[in-house]
Amino acid sequence: MRWSNCAGRCTSCSARSRHASRDESPEPRDALATPFTKDVMAEPLPRDFRFPAVKPYMGATDPRDHLSRYKAVMMMTGVNDAIMCRGFCTTLDGQTQDWFGFLPGESIATFAVLTKKFMSHFAGSIQRRKQFANLCYLKQHKSETLTEYLSKWKKEAMGVTNFDERSAIPFFTNNLRSGPFHSDLVQNEQKTYTKLMDRATRYANAEVAEKRKKEEEEGQSRGDRAPQPQEDRRPPRSRRDWGPRLALLRHLIPLTQPMSVILDHAEDMGIVSFPEECLKISPKADPKKYCRFHQQRGHDTDECMVLKRQIEELIQREYLGQYVKRSGQDHAKGPDNAQKKRDGTGPSTSAQRKRELGQLTEDE
Template identity: 30%
Template sequence: MDHRIEELARDQSRPTVRAFSSRTSFTDDVMGAPAPRGFKMPTIPQYDGTTDPVDHLETFRAMMLLHGASDGFLCWAFPITLTGAARDWYSRIKPSSVSNFEDFGDDLVRHFMSSRRLRKTTASLMALRQEDNEPLKVFVRRFNREALQVPNLDPSAAMSALLAGARSNDFRHSVARQNPHSLADLMAGAEEYIAVEETLATLDLTQRRTSEDKNLTKQRRDDKAPASRREKSPQRREENFTPLNTSRRHILAAISDEEFMRWPGRMISKGNRRDPSKYCRFHRDHRHDTDESWQLKKEIEQLIGRGYLKKYVRSDGRKPERREKSPQGHSPRRSQLPPTRNKSPLPSSS
């Protein structure tokens, strides 16, 4: 290509140039236009007629004007960028009919009008809508790409289209207050709002994760706590048990010799944390009263569910809760303890 340009750019005063001009599509004035000093043809993609001709013309013009090319030089250098169907079109142009590049380009655009891409308009922007699951940031960037393709876009029209398409009322109010004077101002204001929104969302997520981590840590700590300590957790106190017509210590005394009765193992809490004024006949140890034992409550509830102890179920919905206390500093008499049975102990949880 550079070799062909160099041949065309040789001394324009030679008679061979004028003799050749009568066999080309260009006028003598166009063919007499000199090439810029030290000109080297830039790399420009060739046009075959299948894409938008306006894009090719604008790319060619911008690259050539950057090198100081005249209008006439644009004309006789342009055919070098044509190939395929576009080259065939050029070969059919009448001799000496092209006198300026503007008309030359208009003829190309009219011939390949079907290859032009659809140009964006303000109406196409007004049809844009933020999808249900589309983040505001993604929608604004999609809107900006469309808006950049609208020639001579009025800022007020762009703002109206953006506000109509966005789903967030807070975003609409924020953009409307800024009164942007250009598309760049509009996009800058939108990006600023999005940045603040993302910062607040990050802070909220951080706080939520911190709260969840604290709850998880507490749950793990409670799971590792001794059984007698877990017994007092709010979750356990909130559970509803079947109403009984007598205290659990009386039920325990009545069923202590039954085969279905399962006895727990010894509590594992430290001795200095046990209340010597309280005694549990179910665990046979100090720390809480028999009626306060969470594990005894669960055991009786399970036995009721299995069909035992129905005679102890209260029908009026009231549930008596009476604490059993041993004398201060003294344990109940050993004769009051349930007999020791050769049964596998339950794991103690309280």
């Protein structure tokens, strides 16, 4: 009576209460619990049996592929149906292992029952394969070689359901483009699918070899037609053809302004080319004079003959025409030029006309 009035406060009542609550909670099954029947579990393993390695199934891929691999491996060991059942659980992992653990006890007596339950639970992962009739529309494209088409055909044929080798022969023949191989298959119909694939492979290899040989011959032909370097037998160029010739100093076009003024204008126009190297300074050079064209001392800008020649070139190229002294222009004529004209030492009109027409002789 004393224990009945403890209202659960004693140690014994607390232990019984915890045990009862634990029995009602969803505890995992015993690790040794199995869904197989006693006959399946009682079957002994063959002597020296070693279970082959099989990639675990996680539930994400097609369950048919996993079953096919498992059957092929276990077939080599020669085990019976009971060992097939007990070995299958070792190839499961992740959610598939959880599924197997919750199967009811003694619910599986044969491997066929296990396969049916397995396929039913993971049916959502089955990849829907194409129908065999789809091969009827697998045509060879215009730019597709026989090798490429043969590879595409074999890949598609492996993925269809209920593949029929007898019906595949006319499918493959009709899908080919017109050509020597198609004509050969029409004239010599293949009796089996294996012979058809073998003949197609040999034709594809011959096609590749023929293409390689043709490219090789075309390359040799282009090499034979390549122009051979010949000795240059043209006559040597005369001095008259050695590029643009500058007029002699005494025949340079007279100018209306000093060369320093023309240099400023040409520099603003961006048509003057300053020398990259400096001239060698003579010991007799005047250090007080400075040439802005050469950017060094020794001579004056208006006395620079190199600048004078470049201005002459620019005038011949139709630049700086406003600085050319025309007949009747005396405002830029200095005493030296007047003296030369009086003395008759300046360039004659005929020489100047010849220079403009490009008719000067070597002596002139």
